[in-house]
Amino acid sequence: MRKLSAAVLAGVLLLSVSACGQSSSPSESSNASSSASNNAAQSPSASASVAPGKGKLADVKVESQDGGAKAPKVSVTESLEDGEAATARSVSGGEGEALKEGNALKLKLAYYSSADGSLQDDSGWSAPQSVELTENNFSGLGDAYKLLKAGKVGTEVLVYAPPAVSKSTGMLMLMHVESQSVPPKKASADEVAKLKADGALPTVTFAKDGKPSITIPKGKDAPADLIVEVLKEGKGKAATTASTVTAKYLGVNWAKGEKFDSSYDRTPDTSEFPLTGVIAGWTKGLTGVKEGSTVVLTIPQSMAYPTAAEGEKTHGPLVFVVELTKVS
Known part of the structure; x- marks a missing residue:
């Protein structure tokens, strides 16, 4: 469940899961930057190493294709x-409503070679990913966060991860x-109680x-918000972020x-996680929960693994x- 934050695109977002795969552990969530950096380093289609030249990010040309239905054409002279x-620049400021800090952005993503502009991966263009607009989620992506925060719906930002950063070919x-x-927000105790009374929450047996x-x-849609149902209230220290x-x-x-994952299948059957390094549903869901408690977390995809593709x-x-056996 740990975040792959950092790295070059550490930030967050990025996503292209098709090239880098995804772990189901709650300690391994995706954020743009981490995804991107992993993608730049691991994409099989970008394996050929090309020596960096003297080209500038400002000189890279981006041309829309099929009205935006296809990933744009990128030209590198x-x-x-x-x-x-990593560095970033604005390609388009967008013409829609202003982007707001904390909102979930639906992002189309495409990756190109920094040597010749050839398309490396456009799977994230046809399957947009949801990423919250926070500085942490875009860390390691140059000025991407600032550009997005100042932008509008329709904004396009181009990020360059040089070889020294990607540890591979430039991307x-x-x-x-x-x-x-x-x-999504964390549901209140009253909202959780109503869902439980309506038979709309999962049940757990030991x-x-x-x-x-x-x-x-059966026959129930997953709640839109984060649900924290306390099965057993502990008496120990309450967890913080x-x-x-x-x-x-x-x-x-x-x-x-x-x-998809269970610590009960391993020896020892416990795992340790910093709440700053887990998926959002764990960070927000376990904050305030006391040591010794047992809880059920029902987590919307945007707070779990936003980049997980259908079928995973x-x-x-x-x-x-x-x-929760220990809080420190």
């Missing part, structure tokens, strides 16, 4: 120069903001060996109730039962 950090990443929305199982309610927690957990998807077990809303 000379291989871009190397550098010690260009183009982000297009298709829309924005208010992200076997004699202590291992849990989760049953998804800065806490490191030790927990036992089981995770299943809402769509089919399929298990971590796609869509997820449900975790978490036994």
